Amino acid sequence: MAASRLVLLFAVVALQLAPAHMPTCAADPTDGFTSVPLTEANFVIQKPYNMPLDQRYSFVNGVRRLWVFDDDEPFQAGNPTLPRTEIRFTGYDYSSGVWQFEGYGYVPEGTTGTSIVQIHRDTNGATEMMLRVYNGELRNYRTAVVATNVYDRWMRINVIHNADTGEVRVFIDGVQGLQVVSDKGPATFYFKCGVYTQNDSSHCMESRWRDIKLYMK
Template identity: 35%
Template sequence: MKYFQFIIFSAISIITGYGHHVNDNELPAQPHYTAEILLGNKQAFDPTSGWTEQQYTFTFHKPWNVNLNERHRFDKATNTHTFLLLKGDASFQQNSTTSPRCEMRVQNDYTSGMNQFEADYKVYKGSQHPIIMQVFGGTTSATAFNMKAYDENEGSFKHYDSKVLQTGIYDKWQHVNVIHNADSGKVMVYINKVLKGTFNDKGDATHYFKCGIYTTRSDTSKVEIRNIRFWVKK
């Protein structure tokens, strides 16, 4: 049974709502908004200020034995990707022992410099322990950073399985910025334009971004991600 009964990316180019052509695996340009407001004792601001936006192609990793449109859809009108994963789904390669996933693999490979991922996330209630964003690459771990969704406190974002980054996230849009400084080995995470933590990465490697769903402990995990953007800073 297919979970999404509509057309997703094909092998041809599409017309974006911003009046220019992009390939199926290129994201449309987005308007750039800035914000600078006071939230209690914390000041929110635009983490992309002073950065340069980049466009990258991407591919999808999904269970090898199902069609992509059974686990992913793209709504061009709202620039929203919806990812679905079922408990018991196969890995993305036949005979692989890795966990199941439905993810976007961004082709932004880098070994140095400052790179930033930006997007809006909505995690559906009941989704348990999916990894929803990764900075891939490390020497002591496969990833430099990951963010998981937990079912605690009406849904929580966590850095790996430890530090809580945000609570009350279920069924609510959350704005996420992840900045990786590969030169200093630091990862900074902003939720709704407020700094939530600075973490050490896992060592020098070739890095790239991934988003979507990697693994699930619940019968179903579902995540919407919209307005995905990429930035670099010299």
């Protein structure tokens, strides 16, 4: 009996001495969302139009590897955009509601100046949000830093988009790293991931992905 009281006393003291700023368990970004079914038909690969698929994309043991070079051709002949090898998720374009992309992403050291995740829109500018890698940092476009030290490690990346309010939130490994409210207005949207050449890029750009899911609520 005395031992039980002593254990209880230690527990109470420990709680009283614990700092007020100790972290608490945060909600998972996918709480309240429902995953939507995905098959390979939903994964459309956009790659340099003149290259065989296996020269810019592989899917082995559950890992999707995408790479591109800064002197590659665009994904369509005559298209003025820069080189890319991206997964364009089809079947789930949306213009309302709250949608979420989730995937475990890996960026090898040396890759820079590339978008690895974007929310594409059909009006008022091409994108709603773009996560780019610059010298080991993950940024929203070229400004807000979302995460640091991103090279050579798997990151759980969650991008939540409320199409009704324009709010976008990004979580890295379950921790919110970005919140932005867009003023670009209504549109039809879809998610993409991979590599898409941006400013000051490396010659070769690569990202790898596994356990990709889409959610809605």
